[in-house]
Amino acid sequence: MADNAGKEAPKSDPSDEKEEGTEDTDDLAQQFDGVAESLKGVTKNWSELKAAEGIMAAMFSGVLITVASIYTRLAGDQGMPAIHAIFMNELMAAIVYLPIPFLLGAPITGNTWTTVIMLVILGVGRMIAFICFFVSVLYIPPANSFVIRHGIIPLLTASMEVVFLRVAPSVAEWVGIGLSIIGVILTASGRSWLKEDEELYLNILGNMLAVISAFGLAGLIIMTRYLLKTLPIWTLLFYIKLIGIVIALPLLFLDPPFTSEMNYDLSYYLVAQGFLYTVGIGIMFHSLTLENASTVALPAKIVLSHCLDVIQVFVNSYLMLSHKNRVAVIASHTSKTHFLYPKNMADPRLDQRRGEDGRYEQFATVDDTVVEEIKQFMTSGTVVFLRVAPSVAEWVGIGLSIIGVILTASGRSWLKEDEELYLNILGNMLAVISAFGLAGLIIMTRYLLKTLPIWTLLFYIKLIGIVIALPLLFLDPPFTSEMNYDLSYYLVAQGFLYTVGIGIMFHSLTLENASTVALVKNISILVAFVLERYVLHIIPTIMELLGAILVIGSTTVVAIVLWFKKWKEQRNR
Incomplete structure (x- = not known):
C-alpha cells in the first residue's frame, strides 16, 4: 500500500478514449448526414417547384x-x-x-426612343x-x-x-x-x-x-x-x-359623376x-x-458593368501570356450578334509599351473598344421581337x-x-x-x-x-364620393x-x-x-x-x- 501511495494512477488506454470519441463523432456525423439529406430533399423539391x-x-x-x-x-x-x-x-x-422604381433605382427610361x-x-x-x-x-x-x-x-x-x-x-x-x-x-x-x-x-x-x-x-x-x-x-x-x-x-x-358617399358593401x-x-x-x-424551357432568369437581372469587368480581366490576362495572342469579343442580345472587338477594320499589331495613363496600349485599346461597341450595340438597331x-x-x-x-x-x-x-x-x-x-x-x-x-x-x-x-371620372355619370359601405x-x-x-x-x-x-x-x-x-x-x-x-x-x-x-x-x- 505504501509503495503504491506515491505512484500516479494508471492512465487509461488512449485507444479506448479514441474509440469513445469516435463513437460520439460517428453519431454526430450520422445526424449531420441525416439533416443534410433532409435539406437536400427539401432543396430538390423547392427546385422542382421553382422550375x-x-x-x-x-x-x-x-x-x-x-x-x-x-x-x-x-x-x-x-x-x-x-x-x-x-x-x-x-x-x-x-x-x-x-x-x-425610385426605391430600387430602376431606370425610368429605356435605352432608345423606340x-x-x-x-x-x-x-x-x-x-x-x-x-x-x-x-x-x-x-x-x-x-x-x-x-x-x-x-x-x-x-x-x-x-x-x-x-x-x-x-x-x-x-x-x-x-x-x-x-x-x-x-x-x-x-x-x-x-x-x-x-x-x-x-x-x-x-x-x-x-x-x-x-x-x-x-x-x-x-x-x-x-x-x-x-x-x-x-x-x-x-x-x-x-x-x-x-x-x-x-x-x-x-x-x-x-354619373364620382361620389364619395358609398355604403359599406x-x-x-x-x-x-x-x-x-x-x-x-x-x-x-x-x-x-x-x-x-428553363429556370434561368433573364439577362436583365445581370449587371452589365460586372460582365464587362470580367471580360476585360480575362482579355488582359490572356494578352499578358504572349504578345502574339489575339482576341475577339462577340456579344449577343435577343436576336442580334455583334463583334465588340475587333471592329470592321483589321486588328493591327500594337506596341505593348506602357501608355501615358499607366495601361499597356493594347490593353487600353481592347478595353476602350469593347466598352464603346457594347454601348453602341445596346442602343442602336431596330426593334427585333422574340423568336x-x-x-x-x-x-x-x-x-x-x-x-x-x-x-x-x-x-x-x-x-x-x-x-x-x-x-x-x-x-x-x-x-x-x-x-x-x-x-x-x-x-x-x-x-x-x-x-x-x-x-x-x-x-x-x-x-x-x-x-x-x-x-374618365368626369364622364356621364360623374364620379361621386357618396357611396354606401358595400360599394x-x-x-x-x-x-x-x-x-x-x-x-x-x-x-x-x-x-x-x-x-x-x-x-x-x-x-x-x-x-x-x-x-x-x-x-x-x-x-x-x-x-x-x-x-x-x-x-x-x-x-x-x-x-x-x-x-x-x-x-x-x-x-x-
Whole structure:
C-alpha cells in the first residue's frame, strides 16, 4: 500500500478514449448526414417547384384578376359605373407601383426612343383594352367575358408570335387554334336566344367589347414580353400605371359623376377589386420575365458593368501570356450578334509599351473598344421581337380554349330578347377586344422585361393608367364620393385584387413564354364561374359550362405537360 501511495494512477488506454470519441463523432456525423439529406430533399423539391414558378405565377395572377372582376360586377350592381371601378384599380396599382422604381433605382427610361414609344403604346393600349373588358363585365356574365378574353388571347398571342417572332406553328398547333375559335363562337352566342331586342343589343355589345379587349391585350402581351428583355419589370409597370391613372382620372367626371358617399358593401367591393387587380398585374408581369424551357432568369437581372469587368480581366490576362495572342469579343442580345472587338477594320499589331495613363496600349485599346461597341450595340438597331416557338401542348391548349370561348359566348344568346341580346353581344365584343389588347400587352411586356426591370414597366404602366383613368371620372355619370359601405368595399377589394394580380402576372412573364402565360391564366375561369354562381347568383347555361370546360381543360393539359417537362429536366440534372 505504501509503495503504491506515491505512484500516479494508471492512465487509461488512449485507444479506448479514441474509440469513445469516435463513437460520439460517428453519431454526430450520422445526424449531420441525416439533416443534410433532409435539406437536400427539401432543396430538390423547392427546385422542382421553382422550375414551375412562371406557370404558377400566371395561374395565380389570373385568379386574382378574375376575383377582382367579380367585385367590379358587385359594385356595378350597387350602382357604381364601370369607369369608376377602373379608376379605383388604377389608383391603387399606381400607389403601389409608381414609387418602386425610385426605391430600387430602376431606370425610368429605356435605352432608345423606340423603347420609350413602346412603353407609352403599352400603357395606352392596356388601358383601352381593360376599359373594354370591365365594361363588358357589366353587359354579360363575368365568366363569359373571361372565357372570351382568355380563350382568344392564346390564339392572338401565338399568331403575333408567328408574325413578329417568326415562328411557324405545326399542323397540330393550327388544329388547336381552330378548336379554340369554335369555343369562342359558342361562348359568345350562348345566351343570345334568351334576350329581348334591347338586352340582345347589350349582349352583343358585351361580346364585342370582350373580343376587342382580347385583341388589344394579346398585342400588349407580345409587346410586354419583348420590352421585358431590355427593361426592368418595374419600368414597364411605372409607365403602364402612370398612363393608366392619367387616362382613368378624367373618366370620373363623366355622367354619373364620382361620389364619395358609398355604403359599406360598395366600398368593400372597390377596395377588394383594386387590391386583387394590383397583385394580379404584378404577378403576371413577373411571370413574363421567366423563360419557357428553363429556370434561368433573364439577362436583365445581370449587371452589365460586372460582365464587362470580367471580360476585360480575362482579355488582359490572356494578352499578358504572349504578345502574339489575339482576341475577339462577340456579344449577343435577343436576336442580334455583334463583334465588340475587333471592329470592321483589321486588328493591327500594337506596341505593348506602357501608355501615358499607366495601361499597356493594347490593353487600353481592347478595353476602350469593347466598352464603346457594347454601348453602341445596346442602343442602336431596330426593334427585333422574340423568336419563341410555342410547344405542341400549348397549341393544343389554344385550340381547346377557342372552342370553349365559342361555347361560352353563345351560351345565353338564345335565352335573350332583343335588348338583352344586344347587351350580351356587346359584352362579348368587349371581352374579345380586351383579349386582343392583353395578348399584345403580354408579348410587349415579355420583350421589355429582357432589358428593363419589372418595376420600371409597372411604373410606366400604372402612371399611364392613372393618367388615362382620371379623366374618365368626369364622364356621364360623374364620379361621386357618396357611396354606401358595400360599394366602397367592392371598389377597394377589386382595386386591391387587381393590383396584386397585375404584379404577379408581370412576375410570371419574367419566367415563362408569353403563350404559356396567356394559356395558364385560363384557370381563373373556374374561379369566375364559382364566384358567379354563389356571389352573383348567375346560373351558367350548358353551352357556357361546356365552353368553360374546354378552356379550363386546355389550360390543365398545358400546365401539366409543361410542369412535367420542367420537373423531368430538373430531375435529370
